Amino acid sequence: xxxxxxxxxxxxxxxxxxxxxxxxxxxxxxxxxxxxxxxxxxxxxxxxxxxxxxxxxxxxxxxxxxxxxxxxxxxxxxxxxxxxxxxxxxxxxxxxxxxxxxxxxxxxxxxxxxxxxxxxxxxxxxxxxxxxxxxxxxxxxxxxxxxxxxxxxxxxxxxxxxxxxxxxxxxxxxxxxxxxxxxxxxxxxxxxxxxxxxxxxxxxxxxxxxxxxxxxxxxxxxxxxxxxxxxxxxxxxxxxxxxxxxxxxxx
Amino acid sequence: xxxxxxxxxxxxxxxxxxxxxxxxxxxxxxxxxxxxxxxxxxxxxxxxxxxxxxxxxxxxxxxxxxxxxxxxxxxxxxxxxxxxxxxxxxxxxxxxxxxxxxxxxxxxxxxxxxxxxxxxxxxxxxxxxxxxxxxxxxxxxxxxxxxxxxxxxxxxxxxxxxxxxxxxxxxxxxxxxxxxxxxxxxxxxxxxxx
Numbered sequence: 001x002x003x004x005x006x007x008x009x010x011x012x013x014x015x016x017x018x019x020x021x022x023x024x025x026x027x028x029x030x031x032x033x034x035x036x037x038x039x040x041x042x043x044x045x046x047x048x049x050x051x052x053x054x055x056x057x058x059x060x061x062x063x064x065x066x067x068x069x070x071x072x073x074x075x076x077x078x079x080x081x082x083x084x085x086x087x088x089x090x091x092x093x094x095x096x097x098x099x100x101x102x103x104x105x106x107x108x109x110x111x112x113x114x115x116x117x118x119x120x121x122x123x124x125x126x127x128x129x130x131x132x133x134x135x136x137x138x139x140x141x142x143x144x145x146x147x148x149x150x151x152x153x154x155x156x157x158x159x160x161x162x163x164x165x166x167x168x169x170x171x172x173x174x175x176x177x178x179x180x181x182x183x184x185x186x187x188x189x190x191x192x193x194x195x196x197x198x199x200x201x202x203x204x205x206x207x208x209x210x211x212x213x214x215x216x217x218x219x220x221x222x223x224x225x226x227x228x229x230x231x232x233x234x235x236x237x238x239x240x241x242x243x244x245x246x247x248x249x250x251x
Numbered sequence: 252x253x254x255x256x257x258x259x260x261x262x263x264x265x266x267x268x269x270x271x272x273x274x275x276x277x278x279x280x281x282x283x284x285x286x287x288x289x290x291x292x293x294x295x296x297x298x299x300x301x302x303x304x305x306x307x308x309x310x311x312x313x314x315x316x317x318x319x320x321x322x323x324x325x326x327x328x329x330x331x332x333x334x335x336x337x338x339x340x341x342x343x344x345x346x347x348x349x350x351x352x353x354x355x356x357x358x359x360x361x362x363x364x365x366x367x368x369x370x371x372x373x374x375x376x377x378x379x380x381x382x383x384x385x386x387x388x389x390x391x392x393x394x395x396x397x398x399x400x401x402x403x404x405x406x407x408x409x410x411x412x413x414x415x416x417x418x419x420x421x422x423x424x425x426x427x428x429x430x431x432x433x434x435x436x437x438x439x440x441x442x443x444x445x
Contacts, residue, residue, distance in 0.1 A: 050431065212390075212423035216397060216416065221390035223383065225430070231383040233390035 010077030012173045012204020013039040013062055018071030020057050031057040033227035034071070039206060041076075041172070044199040046218035047208045054227040055208045059175050062206060063098055064088035076172035093122040097166030097203075099195075101178035103158045105150040105165075111137060111157075112146040115165045122169075136164035140194055156187035163194055174198055176207045180214055192217040270365040271303055271311050276320060276345040277369040279337040283324045286312055286335075296372045297365055320344050349373075349381055363422060367429050375436040382426050382433065389426075393419045 020032040032054045039045045047055040060066045061073060064083050072081050075095055083091060092098065105114045115133035120126060137146050140160045142153075150158050159179065166174055176195060180188030192207075196217055199205040207218060215221045221233040274293045278284060284292065290308045312335055315321045320341035324334040337345070349370055363385060371378040393416060 050427070050434075210427075212393075212420040213416075215390060215423075216393040216420065219394065221387070221394075223386055225379075225434070230379070231387035233387045233394065235387070 010041075011038045011074070012041045012043075012076060013037070013206060014072075014074040015058070015061075016072040016074075018058075018061060018068045018073060020054075020061060020066065021069045030227050032061070032068075035224075035227070035229055037222065037229065039173075039204040041204050042199060042202050043220065044196060044205040044207060044218040046215035046221045047206060047224060048210060048212075048215050048221060049224035050210075052226075053224040055224050056177065057227075058224070059177055059206065059208050062173065063096055063175055064091050090122075093118055094169065095172045097171040097174040099159070099162055099166050099174065099176040099179045101181040103150070103155075103162040103182075105158055105161060107150050110147040110149055111142060111153065111161045114150070114161055115168050118165065119168055132168045133164070136168040137161065140164045140167070154187075155183050156190060159183060159187075159191050160194070163191070163198075167198060171198075171203045174203050174205045176205065178209055178211075178214075179207060180209075180211070185213070188214065269362055270297075271307060272315065273345060273348045274303075274365060274369060275308070275311060275315060276337060276341050276348070277373065279321060279335060280342065280345055280373070283334045283336040285332050289335075297368050315341070349377065350384070364425075367426070371429070371433060371436075375433040378429065378433040379437070382430050386423060386426050389419050389423055393423075 015035050015037040017034045017036055018032055019030065019034050022029045022031055031052075035054070035058065037045075037058075047058060049055045057066070061068055062075070064073075064080050065088070067083075068081060072079060074080065075091065078095075080088075080091060105111075106117070109117060112130065112133050115136055116126075116129040119129035119132055124132070134146060137160075140163050142157055142160045142164060150161070153161065159182075163179075174195070179195065180191050183191060192214060195205055195207065199219070207214065209215050221231075222229055223231040271293070274297070275289055278289055278292050278296070286308045287305060289312075290303050290305050293303055293308075312321060316323070316335075318340075320338055321335045322338050324336050349366065367378060367381055367385070370381040396412065396415060396419075
């Protein structure tokens, strides 16, 4: 996949003191609390953590689906913090690929059309889109013919179509939200190896997962709790721990 | 770096000794106690899955005394009922053990278990700190193991590596459960003490 992905010296993704709060009636929930993180191109970073830890919020911020309350976010060196809806859409069509747990394929479109739709929407010709789409499907191992509908494909093949859609144009950053969550473990391993290849070809890949097996494919595993990074496999022991560690229970 | 059965045997003996040794220090951190009470408390804190013979408890206490990590509470009883207390050196030793991470080799699983459970009896925050450090170390280990896999598709090599990976993954899942529990205890502090 080497020719398909931008090589860049800038980190694929940078979070600088990013905080995101949500208003929930009279209360404010801090989903992400001053998080700083840098993902190098050519590497895969897994984000783990319990529900509500902030890992999905982090992914949505990186995809410019939501904006941070404070702090700065950069993708391939470009500040995406203040993008409007149109800018965010363009970012996702051109620089940031997203892979979802439930594939999010359009059931009434063929495998190939699912991949080419966003390409045509981005202004490419039908001919160019079909060429890019066929190449991407072949690359991720979706068997011919490519004019089958999602319902006629296995779960693993549907996820491959979704990955082809995410990778049909060169990507700086690929985000995957529980990409193997709906697959059996052998098929899940294959999808993870595919994403490892995507990283090896130069993109930064961020995978959100609760599954240690999935996370173990990553070069680096970062764990979140209550909106903060609490552990990082690149720096075991270096993340400042909880406040009351040394307070033993009185006898 | 694949552990052999012999490694596992040596490790399990080592683990039993290490666990009792630091179990004693962790319990004495919470106040003076005597051998039989320490045995009962250690078994209770580790969920009742671990039985220690009382002779092992006394011999370990004597050894810790020799190293200056515990000391008898002065003039207070004798023999089996003699209470022991933690020395400042003992406090340093137990703090260091909780902070220690093994990234060079497969961490002894049972030591991980005892460490988390004893940390939880210190405080939920202490348990979370241990969990965070051990999780990062386990993920680093799992990654290094995956990278170090020899090429090829010898089924025995592949499955042996899977066995080691499965253990680490199980430990990581267990740490997730521990984190859930510690967080519950943090948000709803228990009245009174251990």
